[in-house]
Amino acid sequence: MSFDTDKRLFGEARLNHEQFPHLPTGPVSTVPYTSEDYLARERDAIFKRMWLLAGRTEKIPKKGDFFVKVIEVLNTSIIVVRGQDDRVRAFYNVCRHRGTNIATGSGNCKFFTCNFHGWVYDTAGRNRHIADESQFFDLDKSKLNLHEVNCDIWNGFIFVNFDEDPRETLLEQLAELAPQLNDFPFEEMQVAGHWGATLTANWKLFLDAFQEGYHVATVHSGTINEYYTGERNPYCRPSSVRLYDRNRGLTIPFNPKFQIHASEAFAIKTGVSLSQGEEGLKKEVPGINPEGDEYYSFDINAIFPNWLLDTSIGFFFIHEFWPIDATTTRWEATMYFPPPVNAGALISQNQSIALLRDAFREDIATSEGSQAGLMSGSLKEINFADSEITCRHLYEAVDQMVNGNWHGTRVSS
Numbered sequence: 001m002s003f004d005t006d007k008r009l010f011g012e013a014r015l016n017h018e019q020f021p022h023l024p025t026g027p028v029s030t031v032p033y034t035s036e037d038y039l040a041r042e043r044d045a046i047f048k049r050m051w052l053l054a055g056r057t058e059k060i061p062k063k064g065d066f067f068v069k070v071i072e073v074l075n076t077s078i079i080v081v082r083g084q085d086d087r088v089r090a091f092y093n094v095c096r097h098r099g100t101n102i103a104t105g106s107g108n109c110k111f112f113t114c115n116f117h118g119w120v121y122d123t124a125g126r127n128r129h130i131a132d133e134s135q136f137f138d139l140d141k142s143k144l145n146l147h148e149v150n151c152d153i154w155n156g157f158i159f160v161n162f163d164e165d166p167r168e169t170l171l172e173q174l175a176e177l178a179p180q181l182n183d184f185p186f187e188e189m190q191v192a193g194h195w196g197a198t199l200t201a202n203w204k205l206f207l208d209a210f211q212e213g214y215h216v217a218t219v220h221s222g223t224i225n226e227y228y229t230g231e232r233n234p235y236c237r238p239s240s241v242r243l244y245d246r247n248r249g250l251t252i253p254f255n256p257k258f259q260i261h262a263s264e265a266f267a268i269k270t271g272v273s274l275s276q277g278e279e280g281l282k283k284e285v286p287g288i289n290p291e292g293d294e295y296y297s298f299d300i301n302a303i304f305p306n307w308l309l310d311t312s313i314g315f316f317f318i319h320e321f322w323p324i325d326a327t328t329t330r331w332e333a334t335m336y337f338p339p340p341v342n343a344g345a346l347i348s349q350n351q352s353i354a355l356l357r358d359a360f361r362e363d364i365a366t367s368e369g370s371q372a373g374l375m376s377g378s379l380k381e382i383n384f385a386d387s388e389i390t391c392r393h394l395y396e397a398v399d400q401m402v403n404g405n406w407h408g409t410r411v412s413s
């Protein structure tokens with residue numbers, strides 16, 4: 001289905017909902033953003049069952065490389081390790097003797113040694129040594145390997161699933177987004193910036209701040225506003241929206257009237273940048289702009305449940321939203337650029353990184369403000385605009401799963 005872009009950006013018709021008529025339009029409850037009981041249900045219905053992002057393979061390029069990932073909502077941490085056979089596996093970070101965590105941080109090793117009583121495991125999780133073994137009773141060492149967690153990889157993204165018998169494969173869960181993004185050159189890029197914060201906001205509330213443009217003109221008036229708004233699209237509406245079963249995507253256009261500053265013009269000329277404008281559109285990058293939108297800037301791909309994969313003309317960035325409790329979220333954002341080929345490219349990348357850093361700070365401040373307001377209890381409901389349809393879609397997808405409906409009502413047309 002395609003719509004006239006100007007009508008979508010200017011008009012009074014509520015075209016996103018027109019495109020997805022099965023999605024409700026009424027107010028939604030504030031309970032899912034404030035309640036510990038609701039988070040407990042999300043834990044059981046979603047986080048214990050679905051493929052969750054653990055990291056990228058370039059974090060562990062060599063045999064024996066590992067990192068520990070803490071997943072607070074499941075009260076656990078896991079070790080993700082590249083074994084001596086080059087296979088990437090994930091294990092509960094729990095010694096089979098008395099439960100001690102056996103690794104922290106990241107590094108490279110041939111063996112993990114528990115620092116409580118010295119049991120040893122290899123990088124395939126096999127129990128290789130039990131100190132003073134003869135003192136135990138009828139131990140079968142081969143049954144005391146590290147507990148493995150399901151692990152799979154798509155385009156360098158490592159996922160884990162804590163369900164012993166996952167009800168979907170990773171590709172089934174990624175669904176429509178996998179073919180759309182398959183050809184994007186993820187492997188040509190490397191980490192260029194990384195930010196994180198633990199903030200007082202529900203994980204969905206904070207995720208919503210990064211999947212709608214309605215707030216850009218107000219919250220980001222001093223940073224990124226002019227890149228995206230302007231007379232053609234004053235409220236930064238998306239130029240296209242894709243709602244799938246639980247995943248979703250939207251495209252944000254740039255402001256064609258944006259007057260680039262001299263320093264930015266230099267940055268853009270020398271490398272990929274957040275604000276590439278018309279210059280960027282000359283580049284051929286597969287896997288972006290799925291609906292061929294005019295003045296394309298970037299896509300936000302929301303991968304259920306809790307992360308965003310934003311792709312653009314030669315760079316991408318990731319947001320992860322990990323609930324700690326109903327009103328506390330650990331957020332991590334990572335920016336990926338191609339390795340800078342010269343000093344100019346480095347300047348260009350750093351210009352984008354500095355700009356994003358400032359914008360993210362603005363998002364944190366308003367999200368904590370929203371959460372504080374919701375905690376007052378004075379608001380029982382929230383109204384989402386048509387341009388916030390992605391926030392509504394997350395609300396509905398979560399609510400359907402929490403209520404035991406694995407696939408929910410498919411909202412795509």
Ligand code: FES
Nearest residue numbers: 095097098114117
């Ligand atoms: S808890 Fe690990 S060796 Fe005792």
Ligand SMILES: [Fe+2]
Nearest residue numbers: 209210219363
């Ligand atoms: Fe924002």
